Amino acid sequence: MESRMFPAMPPSAGREFAGSEKEQGLEVRTVNRQSPSNRVREVQVTGTAEVCCLADRVSVRVSVANSKESVNEVTNRVSRRLEYILQTLRHHGISDKDISVRRFLHREAELYHMDAEVVVTFSNFEKMEQVCSVLLEKLDKSVCVGTPQFYHSAGCLSQLRRQVCVFAVENAQQKASGVSQLLGQSLGPPLLIREEETKEWRNEEEEYGSRGQGAAPLSHLPRTPIVTASSRVSVSFSLRDRDRKKL
Template identity: 70%
Template sequence: MMDSPSRVFAAILPAAGRELAGDEKEQGLEVRTVTRDGPGSRGRREVRVTGRAEVCCPADRASMRICVGYSKESVNEVTNSVSRRLEYILQALRHNGIGDGDTSVRRFLHRDEALYRLDVEVVVTFSDFEKMEQVCRILLEKLDKSVSVGTPQFYHSAECLGQTRQRACVSAVDNAHQKASKVCQLLGQSLGSPLLVKEEETKEWRNEEEEEEDGGGGQGPAPPPHFPHIPTITASSQVSVSFSLRDRSRKNL
């Protein structure tokens, strides 16, 4: 007479008040311990875990427009005048480690009644925000009203988004592994090697609207309206992980 399959189910909830590393947040966990006996099987047992995690990341890039415009009675005069200012802008960028690959320049010459006007726009991509602030200060001090420095537009690079998604997935797997280990200890079992890891769900959203409504989450006075806002993005991952399960009593056999 064959033994019927036996199953043991266990559930565990996230511990209240548990602190997570960095910006990670555990959403929930479901654990099942399954014992299967049947023809050709020697009682393979598994612990199946579903875990979630969230990871937040601020924008890592900023795009800024720098504009210079001048009007003169001749094309040569206006070209020379604007070119000097343009060269100063590019030199300030180079001195702060901004390469040609991170800058683009557009020129527009037109006639305004009796005068020629030349407008130049320089678009710069920054990955170091301190250098960006330094460049802004230098240009505003040296070129004064002849230069217009726009408000930086912050965004996430493709590399940053990819790394954030990976961190969320790895954190979800790590959370699941830790919980599975605790359940095994509780049941007097020993956690074996992973059998299957499956990412079941991924989500991501931008938090700039929530942060603006919060006014900084009560951490202090709200920044001035003209102060550049750095958006953050949150990526979440839900994974299902299966581990082999073995008795502690048989561990050393």
């Protein structure tokens, strides 16, 4: 399942021109950019945004174990189950680069023990559920399928950070555009863009805690974590007269 992005616009984004604008980081002033004879009017605003992103990866640990009196017997028994697991994964289109296999053979008293482990990474959560169901159905008690572990890939987090910054700049531009219209001016190009603050937090428990005491989460139901990122930017735009002709 692909990651889903949920942009959140600040509640006051549409009315930040009225009232206490200083609190919202708004400042209109005339400054010297090039020389005393070339005065540039500008508007400085802040913009904020929040974006939520569901985990885009999940890993599952599948283990097989057996004990026999001979090395060949225990190796053959475990190898047959491993081969079935790998065939099932390939049948569902799982690439070898997303599969890792480990084996461990040891002896205790008169018995040889072999433990094998397959760790699989999925980007499609529905496919993960299908594979786990097939393995549990066909191999039954001879296989142990661990609890799925959801996480965010590096690419997903990188995209999240870029997108929340873009949304914050868009919000700042909308604010500055409204201010320029109020002052009878035309909004010019940006002069300076600075990201003032960024934050990230995980809120996998949030949706469960908001349901109240009467709706406790199922203990065996894997939870998909959510990462929320916020950004606050400061942007300066030049101001131009509306009736000024473009050269």
